[in-house]
Amino acid sequence: MKDTRIDRRLFLRGLGAVAATSALAACGSGTSRSSGSGGTSSKTLVVRNSGGAYGDANMKAVLEPFMKETGIEIKVINPNYAQMLAQIKQGRPQFDLIDNSMIDFVKFAKEDATQQIDYDRLKTAKNADIAKNLLTPTAVGKNYWGSVMAYRTDAFGGKKPSSWADFWDTRALPGNRSLQHLDADIPELEFALLADGVPLDKLYPLDLDRAFRKLDEIKGSVKKYWDTGALPGVLLGRREVDVSTVWHGRLNDLIKQGQPLAYVFQGARRQSNGWAIPKGAANLDAAYQLIDYSLRPEVQARFAEIYPMAPVVPAAYKDMKDEVSATLLGSPKNLDTGFDADVEWWVANDDAVTKRWQEWARV
Secondary structure, eight states: OGGGSOOHHHHHHHHHHHHHHHHHHHHOOSOOOOOOGGGOOOSSEEEEOOOHHHHHHHIIIIIHHHHHHHOOOEEEEOOOHHHHHHHHHTTOOSOSEEEEEHHHHHHHHHTTOBOOOOGGGOHHHHTSOOOGGGBOSSOEEEEEEEEEEEEETTSGGGOOOOSHHHHHOTTTSOSOEEEEOTTTSSOOHHHHHHHTTOOGGGOOSOOHHHHHHHHHHHGGGEEEEEOSTTHHHHHHHTTSOSEEEEETTTTHHHHHTTOSEEEEEEEEEEEEEEEEOBTTOSOHHHHHHHHHHHTSHHHHHHHHHHSSOEESSGGGGTTSOHHHHTTOTTSTTTGGGSEEOOHHHHHHHHHHHHHHHHHHHHO
């Protein structure tokens, strides 16, 4: 599921490439754009997402039904952060709506690149009981995803790890571990703090000294720091490691194939994808229509049944199959087992954490 996450390497390279790509942005992408009065109409609603399996699921569950219902044509493109920011800075974004992670939208907002959301135009969102932290001034959350623990069920002599304290307990549960690399996403400092006894609701602001002291305890048992979403499944499947952090949903196919793998939802770190409208968007009306459509309970449920990301609308779980709901981090059964990443904290402290992690990893 890497296609829904921040690719830190691309992001950091992209910041330096914004100026270089500005000229390309000014030239446009060849999309037919016809802006009406106030930039509220165009021939086509252009949606940016990350493509891949995530993009395919969105097309099947959300975009195609929306086009059929409304008659609005949708074109999907996949520019990265730097390309999007360059186009917006030039005042000529070749997209009307951005589907991306909420943490990236904090960065867009700091660049003054996204519009204030007019919640009066989102009738579904108003009454959907969506968590307040997903209804921000410039972005609307639409799907939960997260990082969890996974382990081989044939390891540890039949014992089953059930908490991050167990992950850190290499005496009771000896074996190789794997943790996420900085290149893949924000470091998993919260898991170290949970293993050290910090309650879920007391994690932020993160105590960096305490987190890295706890990471020191397990460093010798970490065989690999994974930097792609597929790698934990490979490492667990080959039994190179017995337990690993993983993006939830990445092991589903392996589990269906009969591999002895299982997830632990306790202490899951939830993040969200959402919608934002770039400044200069040509088709505001259709953009708001699509945002609102995507938050209908039946649409949220339909997407979750295709792709393992959880609805943010509680009503979506009412008619969902139990076997689907039970596997989703946002379901009533699992919501209280995890926590929401504080995206504002992470953006504000990204440089400090990056420097600290790089120093720690070199030792």
